[in-house]
Amino acid sequence: MAGSSTAEKHFRFVVVGGGISGVTCAEQLAFQFPKEEVALLTAAPFVKTVTNLRQVSKTLEDFDVEEQPSTTLEEKYPNLKVIHSAVKGLHAKQHVLQTEDGHNVHYQKLCVCTGARPKVVIKENPHVLGIRDTDSAQEFQKQLSKAKRLLVIGNGGIALELVYEVEGCEVIWAIKDKAIGNKFFDAGAAQFLIPSLGVEKPEKTLPCKRARYTINKATKPKAAELGSALGPDWHQDIRLRGAEEISHNVHVEYECEIEAIHTQQDFMQSPCYTQNSDLGLWPVYAQLTSGKVYGCDFIVSATGVIPNSEPFLQGNNFELAEDRGLRVDEHMQTSEPDVYAAGDVCSAGWEPSPLWQQMRLWTQARQMGFYAARCIAAHELEEATELDFCFELFSHITKFFNYKVVLLGKFNAQGLGADHELLVRCTKGMEYVKVVLSRGRMVGAVLIGETDLEETFENLILNQMDLSSYGEELLNPDIDIEDYFD
Ligand code: FAD
Numbered sequence: 104m105a106g107s108s109t110a111e112k113h114f115r116f117v118v119v120g121g122g123i124s125g126v127t128c129a130e131q132l133a134f135q136f137p138k139e140e141v142a143l144l145t146a147a148p149f150v151k152t153v154t155n156l157r158q159v160s161k162t163l164e165d166f167d168v169e170e171q172p173s174t175t176l177e178e179k180y181p182n183l184k185v186i187h188s189a190v191k192g193l194h195a196k197q198h199v200l201q202t203e204d205g206h207n208v209h210y211q212k213l214c215v216c217t218g219a220r221p222k223v224v225i226k227e228n229p230h231v232l233g234i235r236d237t238d239s240a241q242e243f244q245k246q247l248s249k250a251k252r253l254l255v256i257g258n259g260g261i262a263l264e265l266v267y268e269v270e271g272c273e274v275i276w277a278i279k280d281k282a283i284g285n286k287f288f289d290a291g292a293a294q295f296l297i298p299s300l301g302v303e304k305p306e307k308t309l310p311c312k313r314a315r316y317t318i319n320k321a322t323k324p325k326a327a328e329l330g331s332a333l334g335p336d337w338h339q340d341i342r343l344r345g346a347e348e349i350s351h352n353v354h355v356e357y358e359c360e361i362e363a364i365h366t367q368q369d370f371m372q373s374p375c376y377t378q379n380s381d382l383g384l385w386p387v388y389a390q391l392t393s394g395k396v397y398g399c400d401f402i403v404s405a406t407g408v409i410p411n412s413e414p415f416l417q418g419n420n421f422e423l424a425e426d427r428g429l430r431v432d433e434h435m436q437t438s439e440p441d442v443y444a445a446g447d448v449c450s451a452g453w454e455p456s457p458l459w460q461q462m463r464l465w466t467q468a469r470q471m472g473f474y475a476a477r478c479i480a481a482h483e484l485e486e487a488t489e490l491d492f493c494f495e496l497f498s499h500i501t502k503f504f505n506y507k508v509v510l511l512g513k514f515n516a517q518g519l520g521a522d523h524e525l526l527v528r529c530t531k532g533m534e535y536v537k538v539v540l541s542r543g544r545m546v547g548a549v550l551i552g553e554t555d556l557e558e559t560f561e562n563l564i565l566n567q568m569d570l571s572s573y574g575e576e577l578l579n580p581d582i583d584i585e586d587y588f589d
Pocket of ligand 1: 147216
């Protein structure tokens, strides 16, 4: 039960982080242990809750994310207490957390769900922005409204969304790969999507159905970098429009990275200026490894994330993955006793199913938070747990360039080497279907557009049926594949 002294607080269960993973974990613990007080410690003034969860198929799920004041959560679970304070340290042996505002929070079981922050290529440069939370998205919008040209670096989900959504501003998109979006799909799918960048965006006819909690100045987080990662459709209620009267104007610079960034003054004095004096006057200039130089109003760095594991490391023995994530085993336990981790801050350290991989996405944040709570409960009750079914098959549903995108299993033939073949069906502007086969069995798929194939393909991947005899017929549009394998 909770202690009452102001400096010392005692809880049986403590979860750190008010994002999707932390809130899911805390809710589940509060639900399973209604007589125990569960504490949710978070640096942000609001929490993220999952609403309208829809099970699209066995493993595919879609949901909305709402930012809510913590009172909503406390009203729903009277035994759940939200404490707004950032954690600055952990003494894992003593089972106590230290908060920025001077509290010691004692726990029996702890789950760390502190997410990740943008890996900004050039740090502390006022011309370079990373986008992660509501604050940084608002800063981006402010800078964009006055901008004529923007440079985006990175080739992941955030960059893909940004370059498509921004209007009224020229976008130079610098990627280090040969094709766009290679974290999610291959060059074929990239070719399918690229024309969308050259046409007018369809008018949004439907209002955004996701309710939002708007943060007023008084409740803004003190440390802006500690806010939760944005939820689905984060850009829908902010206007991503620059200062020009144009729709899309995106130019992709392939196979390059940033070599140097110069302010206007530096640039004019640099040797680079002599060859590039015709670039015009811009607040900042980016020199790319391809040799090209672009002047622009500002730069967005969307080059991945770094797990927020630092506050927990000093004085403890956490095993870290290469990406600085807290390594967890198949029970979401870290290498420190009674400390679990879930969501973006953790790195899956178990031997994964051949059809699953970790990706820092909100579906996995929710699944991990839920499963971590189940593991904590099972350990407390001395019951056995088995790895959740959701970790059998990687599945993700999202939208890119206004197309529905479903990714299943080893959708990019990850880790398969030469041991695979691909089947592709593509109708320009309509759909792109790619199937990854290994030894005659389906191990992954990319479905772009309204293909209606997700359930059938998910089943074929899960049951590992030998499909060798079907060959290319598998993607024959004249065959109703759903009926065929029924
Ligand atoms: P977070 O949501 O980041 O929550 C971390 C929480 O920990 C926050 O509440 C924070 O305040 C708190 N915290 C941090 N440090 C401390 C501390 N020291 N003390 C106390 N509290 C602390 N995923 C998708 O699946 N699809 C997408 O299209 C997609 N688009 C994205 C677009 C953007 C712009 C961004 C930034 C991310 C996107 N993601 C997307 C990724 C997705 O948002 C994350 O994977 C997911 O939100 C991670 O959830 P989390 O709970 O692990 O972490």
